[in-house]
Amino acid sequence: MTLLLNDQDVAQVLPMKDCIAALDGAFRDLASGAAVNAPRRDSFMVSSRPDGYYSFKTIEGGLERLGVVAQRINSDLITHPGVDGVTRRVKVPAAPGNRYVGLVFLYSSETLELLAIMTDGHLQRMRVAGTTGVGAQYLARDDAQTAALLGSGWQAETAAWALAAVRPLSVIKVFSPNREHRTAFAQRIGTDLEIDVIAAESAEEAVNGADIVACATNAGGPVVQGEWIGEGTHLTCIRGHELDEEVWRRSNLIVFSSPGGSEGYANYATQGFETSHRTAEREGERTVREDERLGRYRDKIHFLCDVLTGRAPPRTRSSQITLMNKNWGLGIEFASVAHVVYNRACRAGLGKEIPTGWFSQTSHP
Numbered sequence: 001m002t003l004l005l006n007d008q009d010v011a012q013v014l015p016m017k018d019c020i021a022a023l024d025g026a027f028r029d030l031a032s033g034a035a036v037n038a039p040r041r042d043s044f045m046v047s048s049r050p051d052g053y054y055s056f057k058t059i060e061g062g063l064e065r066l067g068v069v070a071q072r073i074n075s076d077l078i079t080h081p082g083v084d085g086v087t088r089r090v091k092v093p094a095a096p097g098n099r100y101v102g103l104v105f106l107y108s109s110e111t112l113e114l115l116a117i118m119t120d121g122h123l124q125r126m127r128v129a130g131t132t133g134v135g136a137q138y139l140a141r142d143d144a145q146t147a148a149l150l151g152s153g154w155q156a157e158t159a160a161w162a163l164a165a166v167r168p169l170s171v172i173k174v175f176s177p178n179r180e181h182r183t184a185f186a187q188r189i190g191t192d193l194e195i196d197v198i199a200a201e202s203a204e205e206a207v208n209g210a211d212i213v214a215c216a217t218n219a220g221g222p223v224v225q226g227e228w229i230g231e232g233t234h235l236t237c238i239r240g241h242e243l244d245e246e247v248w249r250r251s252n253l254i255v256f257s258s259p260g261g262s263e264g265y266a267n268y269a270t271q272g273f274e275t276s277h278r279t280a281e282r283e284g285e286r287t288v289r290e291d292e293r294l295g296r297y298r299d300k301i302h303f304l305c306d307v308l309t310g311r312a313p314p315r316t317r318s319s320q321i322t323l324m325n326k327n328w329g330l331g332i333e334f335a336s337v338a339h340v341v342y343n344r345a346c347r348a349g350l351g352k353e354i355p356t357g358w359f360s361q362t363s364h365p
Helices: 007-013 016-032 121-139 154-166 179-193 203-207 245-250 271-276 283-296 304-308 331-348
Strands: 002-005 035-046 052-063 068-079 090-092 101-108 114-119 146-150 171-175 196-199 212-215 234-237 253-256 265-269 301-303 322-325 352-354
Touching: 002 331, 007 114, 007 121, 007 331, 016 035, 016 121, 016 154, 016 304, 016 331, 035 331, 052 331, 068 331, 101 121, 101 331, 114 121, 114 331, 121 154, 121 234, 121 253, 121 304, 121 322, 121 331, 146 154, 146 203, 154 171, 154 179, 154 212, 171 179, 171 203, 179 196, 253 304, 301 304
Parallel strands: 002 114, 035 265, 146 171, 146 212, 171 196, 212 234, 234 322, 253 301, 253 322
Antiparallel strands: 002 352, 035 052, 052 068, 068 090, 068 101, 101 114
8 A cells, every 4th residue: 555644644754853764864875875866956947926936846866775665756836026125935835725836755665566656844844954954863963052043934843852962051042133033932942942942133142142043044045154153163054155255264174964966966947937937036046056065175075975985084073064964855854854754654543545446557568
């Protein structure tokens, strides 16, 4: 049978510590040559909505050790509104019922069958934060106790879980432009993690004195300045442009979770999109920026899988500034985490079963 799982099912069986452990194993498999990834592919088309455009995204990868392959797809409407003077990338819930469309398909590489279909909302944010958690586990100082969190949205919540899972944090200072959002976020996360979470009045206030600085925003430009960063800080970002150029220059050790720039991303667009929406899409610009950084800081950039397996240097001094760039998503991240979810959901009796035969055929494809 093929198992259908929603976000609530995923959340029941995927604690952050286990998510981090699964991702750690996947990156080690990648280093050993026992994993496969295809570059992320985004296809863009003009939408009937004048302030947005259509995006179809796929990411896939497989792990020989687990005998699984996963594909994640998104069917999105993207806008770039200005919020408090900052351009932000916002997905619109344009599916019927004000919903988003994101799915993960998990296949067996042994029997070929489709094992599971699961919505990607909770799994997506867990694997992003979990990967930054893997990086913090190996790069942050052992005595790191104070974290700054830039952002108070759905991805920032799991970022807080991940950092607290790998370091004995006593304080998290959070900042986002909306005072009401960051205050409510601080109260909720403080209760969840049973530690002090403080709503800061500015990004600089949050970052000042922090041992770990984590960005989880949809901002279109830098939210952290290098002049705010003290010695020994570990930084994480989901998008490289969340950190200004001085942060990159000052960092002694930079780790990418996946190949940067054009190596990790393929962009396809209709001619109509190129002519009428050229300035709206930022992803192509992002590949250019990452390619430039790879060239500028190549001597101190390494991949996460190599840090885990000792092929790249770890933090060697408490005074070093380390930076983890969670750039393009990898299919192995979805494969490893979805494998955990599938096995535990089967044991717990979660989800809905549908005949696997509906997804196979007797005729030669």
